[in-house]
Amino acid sequence: MIKKARKLGRGVAIVGAGMSKFGTFRGMSGRDLVVEAFKEMRASVDKGFDPNDIEALYVGNLSSDLFEGQAHTAPIIADWLGMIPKPATRIEDACASSGVALREGIIAIASGLYDIVLVAGVEKMTDLPTERVTDTLAAAADAIYELPAGFTFPGLYAAIATAHMKKYGTKIEHFMKVAIKNHDNGALNPKAQFNSSIRDIMASRMKKAEERGQPVPAWRDEMDFLNDPQANPIIAWPMRLFDCSPITDGAACILLAAEEIAKNFTDNPIYIIGAGQASDVALHQREDLTSITAAKVAAQQAYEMAGVKPQDIQIAEVHDCFTIAEIVATEDLGFFNPGEAPKAVEDGIMARDGAKPINTSGGLKSKGHPVGASGAGQVVEIWSQMRGEAGARQVRGKDITLALTHNVGATGGTCVVHIYERR
Numbered sequence: 023m024i025k026k027a028r029k030l031g032r033g034v035a036i037v038g039a040g041m042s043k044f045g046t047f048r049g050m051s052g053r054d055l056v057v058e059a060f061k062e063m064r065a066s067v068d069k070g071f072d073p074n075d076i077e078a079l080y081v082g083n084l085s086s087d088l089f090e091g092q093a094h095t096a097p098i099i100a101d102w103l104g105m106i107p108k109p110a111t112r113i114e115d116a117c118a119s120s121g122v123a124l125r126e127g128i129i130a131i132a133s134g135l136y137d138i139v140l141v142a143g144v145e146k147m148t149d150l151p152t153e154r155v156t157d158t159l160a161a162a163a164d165a166i167y168e169l170p171a172g173f174t175f176p177g178l179y180a181a182i183a184t185a186h187m188k189k190y191g192t193k194i195e196h197f198m199k200v201a202i203k204n205h206d207n208g209a210l211n212p213k214a215q216f217n218s219s220i221r222d223i224m225a226s227r228m229k230k231a232e233e234r235g236q237p238v239p240a241w242r243d244e245m246d247f248l249n250d251p252q253a254n255p256i257i258a259w260p261m262r263l264f265d266c267s268p269i270t271d272g273a274a275c276i277l278l279a280a281e282e283i284a285k286n287f288t289d290n291p292i293y294i295i296g297a298g299q300a301s302d303v304a305l306h307q308r309e310d311l312t313s314i315t316a317a318k319v320a321a322q323q324a325y326e327m328a329g330v331k332p333q334d335i336q337i338a339e340v341h342d343c344f345t346i347a348e349i350v351a352t353e354d355l356g357f358f359n360p361g362e363a364p365k366a367v368e369d370g371i372m373a374r375d376g377a378k379p380i381n382t383s384g385g386l387k388s389k390g391h392p393v394g395a396s397g398a399g400q401v402v403e404i405w406s407q408m409r410g411e412a413g414a415r416q417v418r419g420k421d422i423t424l425a426l427t428h429n430v431g432a433t434g435g436t437c438v439v440h441i442y443e444r445r
Contacts, residue, residue, distance in 0.1 A: 027326040030132040033281025035291035036442070038067040039405040041398070044272035044390035045215040052086055052095070052146035053102045055273035055395075059142065060103055063275040066405075068288040071277075073103070077136040079110040080127045082120025082143035083394035088158045090146050099142060116162035117343060119143060120274065121397025121429030121438040125297055127278050128440075137280045143398030144273040155269050159393070162432040164304040171306075175343070176266060178305050178433050180258035183346040185311035187260065190361030192349070194260050198248040199367050200345040201264045201387060207374055208384020210415035215270050215390030220244040227253065265345040270390035274398035276405075292408050296330070296441030298323025305433040314434030317354035321428070321439045325356075328441040332356030335441070336422050337407055338378070339400035341430040342385040348372075351428050352380060355439070379417050382407060397429035397438065408444045 040062025042055045064073065081096045092098070096110035113123040120143025127139040147155055160174045168178070186192045201220065208214040209222065218226075224247040231238045241247040248254045254262045277287070284291040300319035305311065325331060332355055340355070342348035349363040357378055358366050366372055372380040383389045383403035386396055404425045406412040425442045 028323065029327060032132045032134060033293060034128045034131045035279055035281050035284035035293045036276055036401065036405055037279045037284055037287035037291050038063045038277035039402045040066050041213055041274035041402045042272050043213050044270050044392060046148045047271045050271065052090055052144045052273065053099050055146065055271060056099050056142050056144050056275065057102055059273040059275040063277055067277065069286065071287055075138050076105060076108060076140045077138050078108055078130060079105055079140045079142065080123040081110065081112045082123035082397060083112055084114060084116055084119050084145060085158055089150060115436045116431030117393040117396055118429045118431035118436040118438050119394045119397065121427065122299065122436065124276060124397065124401060124440065125299055125438055128294055128297055131278055131280050137283060139278045141276040141278060141398060142273065143395035145392035145394035146271050147269050147392060148271050152269065164306065167306055168304060176258035176261050179344040179346055180261045181305065182311050182350060183260050186346060186349065189312050192364045195245065196349065196364035196367060197260065197265050197345040198245060200348050201248065202244050203367065203373055204342065204381050204385040204387040207382050207415055208388025211384050211389060214384045214388050215268055216388045220247065261344055267343045267386040267391035270392040272390055272392035272395045272399065274395050274402050276398055276401050290409055292405055293443045293445060294440055295443045296324035296328030299438040301436055302434050304435065312350065313360065314350060314354055314430065314437060316434050316437035317351060317428065317430065320437045321355050324439040324441050330424060330441065334424050335426045336420055336424050337382060337417055338380055338426040338428065339383060339403050340380055340428040342381055342387050343391055345387065348380065348385065355428060374415060374417060382412065382415050382417060400427040400429060404442055408442060
């Protein structure tokens with residue numbers, strides 16, 4: 023069979039985007055969070071729209087079944103959004119669920135089946151104790167080969183980290199600098215679960231110790247703080263507490279429209295010009311743990327469809343469920359050669375004011391990781407940045423016309439990549 027670059031049969035644009043606050047919300051259900059995100063999305067549509075014009079709903083969600091005891095989530099959310107009897111479909115692809123839901127929404131419009139589609143992502147995780155959350159997330163790993171060996175996701179990503187350290191000389195300090203960068207960005211994001219910098223967290227703990235009459239830690243800077251095993255304990259070496267994304271509740275919504283009607287909603291739509299999705303074997307079967315094949319394949323598909331190269335991308339939101347994941351992602355996407363991302367973060371290239379800003383939202387690490395909503399949440403950040411509406415964290419000095427999102431399921435069994443253009 024002749025391999026050919028795929029093209030969308032019809033242009034697709036984002037005409038509205040919004041998200042709930044990410045964090046811990048007792049007494050709220052997943053459907054409540056989607057309603058909050060939907061309201062913000064609706065308000066973001068510059069020219070307004072009639073929600074009755076939405077023709078279909080795609081919901082990304084890992085496991086409302088286990089987190090909330092609620093299956094058949096999509097039609098319930100459709101009911102709460104007033105969309106009955108429109109078709110509603112739930113997409114489950116682990117942490118890539120809403121990234122894949124976005125892809126399905128794109129396909130639905132590009133095929134000509136629909137003109138206006140709503141994509142939502144949601145997860146309500148914090149009603150369970152931590153050990154049950156860990157077990158629920160672990161269900162996305164290989165239940166026959168990996169879980170009986172004692173692996174949970176911190177351990178699986180620790181294996182990726184140690185492999186990268188051995189092959190490329192990556193240091194623990196590189197992971198810490200990813201965390202510092204992303205918390206600096208998250209500190210400027212009012213929707214972030216941890217909207218505090220590492221320095222702010224450090225100062226707060228020192229102040230509390232002083233107020234309680236306890237010995238005040240002698241941390242000189244963020245690196246001192248992160249190297250302190252009391253402040254930043256090891257979860258699965260070399261991954262420490264501040265290398266890991268938190269347990270989070272949250273939702274995000276994206277309104278898609280066919281290109282020819284996009285300007286009925288806004289004079290400043292964001293066009294989706296590239297999309298790629300790929301799969302991979304479980305982690306224990308891979309010959310090389312320092313790269314995710316699905317990410318490289320999905321990225322290549324998206325670049326070919328968009329007709330662009332990695333160096334053309336001006337900003338990106340990548341899947342940093344652990345700090346090592348951001349390093350691997352930026353190499354898999356072709357932003358840096360294998361083994362060069364650690365130096366890039368050290369040199370500030372991935373900072374908000376760097377040459378290649380990565381995770382200006384704070385990423386999963388600081389913004390939070392409600393797994394079914396994370397992919398859609400990335401798109402909300404890209405929408406805000408490309409329209410110049412990101413407030414204090416807006417990337418300055420760039421006319422952002424090309425951006426990318428990279429959303430991974432589990433340890434890379436799924437990866438979906440999208441490329442966006444502002445014209």
